[in-house]
Amino acid sequence: MLFYRGLKPALGWLFLLAVLGWTHSGMAAQMALDQANASASVQAIELDAHEQQWIRDNPRVTVASVQYPLYLFQDEHGQWSGLNNDVLKRVSAMTGLQFEHQESFSTDHMLDRLQSGVADISTTLAMSDDRKAFLDFSHAFGGAGWVFVGHANTPRVESFEQLAKRVLVLPARHALEDAIRRDYPSIEIRSVKTYAEARALVESGEAYATIENEIGAQLYPLGMLKVGALVEGKWEADHLAVRKGMPQLLSILNKALEAFPAAELRAMRLKWLAGVSPPPVPSVWERLVEWACWAMGVIGVFGMLSLVWNRRLAAVIKLRCAAEKELGDQLAFQHALIDSMPDPVFVRDLHGRLIICNRSYEEALSVRLDQMQGRLLIEVDAFPETTARMLHDEFIAQLQTRKSRFSKRQLLFKGGSREVYQWTVPFYSGDGKLRGLLGGWTDITQRRTESGCRCLQ
Template sequence: MLFYRGLKPALGWMLLFGLLGLMRCSLAAQLALHEEVAAFNVQPVELDARERQWIHENPRVTVASVQYPLYLFQDEHGQWSGLNNDVLKRVSAMTGLQFVHQESFSTDHLLERLESGAADISTTLAMSDERKVFLDFSHAFGGAGWVFVGHIGAPRVESFEQLAGRVVVLPARHALEDLIRRDFPLITVRSVKTYAEARALVESGEAYATIENEIGAQLYPLGLLRVGGLLEGKWEADHLAVRKGMPELLSILNKALEAFPATELRAIRLKWLEGVAPVPEQSIWQRMIEWGCWVMGGWSIFGLLSLVWNRRLTAVIKLRREAEKDLGDQLAFQHALIDSMPDPMFVRDLQGRLIMCNRSYEEALSVRQDQVQGRLLFEVDALPEATASMLHDEFMVQLRTRKSRFSKRQLQFKNGPREVYQWTVPFYSADGQLRGLLGGWTDITQRRTESGCRCPH
């Protein structure tokens, strides 16, 4: 009897923790249900006559869109998806506007389209003084901080002062580029096209650090990189950027965002970002509570071990199955993400043999992955022999030197010469061992043909 009377407090705590878990699941289910109901019961936003007339004359709004998982990206079916796309769908239902995505391939390219009037808005641009010259920004509907990303073998980057005399690599026309050049002249800023190129330069040691959105920094495996500190006082709010000269459109978007139900916006963000955002550091008081819970849990387990052993085994098996399912889902997502890339991409091992490729690679070279997997480039009839041998030799040199390569060049394909932007970067295992090459190319000739450009090559 004394034994079971001693178990009563432990059982009470276990019941309390169970109720808290059920409340959290119930809240998540309510948010998901609210999201489904809202999709069929959207109240139109109240607009004035001038705004309604503008929508009547301009029903389609062109969105300059760049691949930026999980905010905006194309899925395996080529359809645009992500957090920002869900927000646009809700705004469309509230206003009647039709949003048409127009893909861009870098931040610089996206800004050029907005400046030239080829596009009307963008959903992934951070606000900066340079951009406010030719863009207006809507009300914020979320946001995240900026973080430093440096090499794992270097001290953790916590502030701009640590970067004096160092090279910081950023995508061209980055929102923080002007601030760094103005306020920190001792830092050398190097511009590239994309965050992928910036990460590759930090991995190779050609740059000391880059700066990313904290969500984006946690999304991909870090490898030789590690996330540093947050930039104090610098917050990347989520806005809809509208090109100047469209006050009616800006007013319509702001009214829609003001009328956006907070619970629905929270549900959308949980849908895409839960589990990706970094966990905030705990306070001393939170740690003390956690330690106290661990101590009490230890005593409870010690007294209940003989009673709940079988149930614990069942729970462990269930957790393992869930973890395996989560891992399978992550691998499926990564494969789908690679396959959705419009440009050919491939991975080769230390001997130059193909490990995997995406669908664009198969279509560009008229091959199937199961035909060429495990084979060298010149062992398959996908490229002219001279081109295949030349590229294989370049791969071997890169693997020896461990240098990344980004170049605009002309290559001979089966169907004739093509002008391409080619990139190849070494990749490493979690313990820092070189594992092979990741690469791909953008067919500039094809892009010009598809866009109707008649400019000289």
């Protein structure tokens, strides 16, 4: 009877996994169909006059391309293909730019071409501090983690501490090289030209480990190699790297990426990257449970499934309630934090409407949050009309330029003119989209009065 009882959740899980697998396949097919339909009717994005003129003057953009299977590679016909090439094709359809690939043979070679101006952009470079000196990076459109790759006969590499006084081999000018040299000086770093050379040194035992993109690490047979843990706190976001001095091109690419349909991007990633990572090896217990499930699957499956489903639903509800409570606690902490700030602070959306402010902001303007929330500054009787109009116009202009602003100025409040140090900065969502402005000010006049300062202003 106990064995029969233990089979209930196992049989339920088996049925659920089959349903989920069928659903995932259906979604993949639908996304691929949506991608094909979307590619057939791509709408051009809106560009300003300077950007349109730049495209007319520079219709062809040279791409420094290195063979990076699945992301960017040459097929059997010598044509460039892969996820990043599909992204460039979509950007080309949206902007009219024509991208010409120029093959590079290593990361170092590709960086040299960008530095010298021979090439304009790259699609496979990770962002790093030294590269920012001569490259600008577009908004991210995906990414993956970094993983350690070691020898199959050595312990699985879990962290940088495990590599102390050992040889870590990396392709020259790797995105993580400077950070590793700075934070882990005890690690001996050896540079080679390509990832293939790095793998060969690990296989031969001349190096203890290397670091690869988690997708790239699974592309080739591991042989004498073993994939270790993810590199903690390091994420390789997918960007388009543009050489310095081409702000119009960077702006055009960012607008195209912002207008890129999320469903189409997901379909592209699924087309190229689905199934790269190997499934985890089941444990002995999981194999025994699977065998038992198949042996007893014909006995009361549908009746037991309802019990398992109810238990699973209760667990999901419990987890959701816990997540909602945690989110509520975080929001309460954020409200307490912003209210504790002595200077006025506010957040406005893309149209200049107030999202939230702290108590200092309410007290400075003598208006409550519920009277201002969701409204423009010119719609609230908080400032003199001329001041409100001026500040609102500045907010809209700043949202268009996306530049931070810090200034010491005189502002006319209802209680009179005051000298303030005003700051406003754009803020972005996790996917890099502009969401609004965060700002505030420090009342210099009040500070001087409170401190008893009589110095000349």
